[in-house]
Amino acid sequence: MNRAEIVDKYRKYLYGVTTYYKEPLPFVRGEGKWLQDADGRRYLDFFGGIVTVALGHCEPRVVAALEKQARTLQHVSTLFPTIPIGELAEKLAEIFPGDKPAKCFFTNSGTEAIETAILTARVHTQRTEVVALRHGYHGRTMLSMSLTASGRPAAYIAEPIMGVGGFITPPKDYFPAVAEIVRRHEAVFIADEVQTGWGRTGRKWFGIEQSGVKPDVIVAAKSLGNGHPIGATVARAELADSFKGSTIATFGGNPVTMAVCRTVVDIIEKDRLADNAAVVGGHLRARLDGLGEKHAAIGEVRGMGLMQGVELVKDRKTKEPAPEAAAAVMESAKDHGLIIGKGGLYGNVLRISPPLTVTTEDADQAADVLDKAFGEAARV
Numbered sequence: 197m198n199r200a201e202i203v204d205k206y207r208k209y210l211y212g213v214t215t216y217y218k219e220p221l222p223f224v225r226g227e228g229k230w231l232q233d234a235d236g237r238r239y240l241d242f243f244g245g246i247v248t249v250a251l252g253h254c255e256p257r258v259v260a261a262l263e264k265q266a267r268t269l270q271h272v273s274t275l276f277p278t279i280p281i282g283e284l285a286e287k288l289a290e291i292f293p294g295d296k297p298a299k300c301f302f303t304n305s306g307t308e309a310i311e312t313a314i315l316t317a318r319v320h321t322q323r324t325e326v327v328a329l330r331h332g333y334h335g336r337t338m339l340s341m342s343l344t345a346s347g348r349p350a351a352y353i354a355e356p357i358m359g360v361g362g363f364i365t366p367p368k369d370y371f372p373a374v375a376e377i378v379r380r381h382e383a384v385f386i387a388d389e390v391q392t393g394w395g396r397t398g399r400k401w402f403g404i405e406q407s408g409v410k411p412d413v414i415v416a417a418k419s420l421g422n423g424h425p426i427g428a429t430v431a432r433a434e435l436a437d438s439f440k441g442s443t444i445a446t447f448g449g450n451p452v453t454m455a456v457c458r459t460v461v462d463i464i465e466k467d468r469l470a471d472n473a474a475v476v477g478g479h480l481r482a483r484l485d486g487l488g489e490k491h492a493a494i495g496e497v498r499g500m501g502l503m504q505g506v507e508l509v510k511d512r513k514t515k516e517p518a519p520e521a522a523a524a525v526m527e528s529a530k531d532h533g534l535i536i537g538k539g540g541l542y543g544n545v546l547r548i549s550p551p552l553t554v555t556t557e558d559a560d561q562a563a564d565v566l567d568k569a570f571g572e573a574a575r576v
């Protein structure tokens with residue numbers, strides 16, 4: 197199928213989807229940090245399918261684990277224990293950043309994992325209110341979209357760095373201060389690690405660990421599966437054990453996904469990718485800060501590790517958002533062979549989240565392209 201045919205089918209038979217760029221960009225192949233489009237052009241992928249492809253595309257060890265499990269046992273549901281589900285749950289309970297022991301519930305997406313976390317908090321506290329943050333994003337269902345309230349809360353939920361919100365990074369003392377208030381109200385502290393988990397913020401497994409706060413529940417998805425559908429809710433056992441009602445996610449914990457995720461976690465650990473995220477992320481950040489000094493459209497560079505955001509503004513003093521400039525930079529970066537993402541309430545924040553495997557040379561290449569793209573966008 198050629199480019200036009202792929203795009204035509206997408207337009208004709210899908211709804212509710214949006215695409216990046218003036219002309220949708222169909223991809224046909226991925227290998228490591230590279231993507232290939234339908235015309236055979238290669239792109240350096242610095243977005244990783246929305247902060248998901250942590251190990252690069254089609255990582256051979258992940259593909260091998262997937263193939264092996266697909267030939268062994270694919271699906272029985274959680275009504276029956278399997279080897280892969282127990283092994284992944286054991287590993288996640290071991291690296292859980294809160295007080296241990298911990299237990300897991302598996303689903304297929306971040307949204308479902310959030311729902312599970314909220315339900316766990318509600319059952320445990322016997323309360324319903326949930327405090328969430330402006331600019332936060334926790335999913336696409338009615339519940340996850342309505343998370344913001346005040347009163348006597350069952351839970352407080354936050355992303356250590358707000359992903360969709362535009363990589364908004366709170367000051368160091370924010371989470372410790374909030375955690376103290378949450379504890380005082382005997383509410384449940386939920387860290388939404390859907391984007392910030394698995395070493396992305398550097399050195400640590402989870403973003404919340406950067407603040408020293410111990411969460412009661414963490415929610416994970418995206419990078420844990422390196423592109424395979426996964427949602428994981430990991431809760432302190434005391435909370436998990438209040439969850440007496442039995443619920444079923446038919447595909448939650450399916451053996452193939454479990455085997456994939458376990459392999460992903462093992463690779464992140466063995467290849468020390470959280471350390472790499474800190475080193476290469478530090479280098480990338482220095483380069484982006486340099487661009488911030490050079491290009492007037494850059495209002496702020498923010499983030500941690502390999503999760504870096506560049507906010508575009510019309511004026512540095514008023515901070516008026518510049519979504520058109522963000523779109524122009526993205527378009528031009530793509531023309532120069534670099535894929536990045538976009539976010540923020542006003543669509544004016546570039547989101548940079550490459551695989552955790554990238555090198556400082558890759559970061560330099562991306563920064564050089566962005567430098568060019570900012571120059572070109574300023575001339576439009």
Ligand code: PMP
Pocket residue numbers: 246304305306307308310333334335336355359360388389390391417418
């Ligand atoms: N939480 C956060 C922080 C997210 O970024 C997202 C997805 N962008 C979700 C939850 C929902 O995940 P999913 O799209 O897998 O349902």
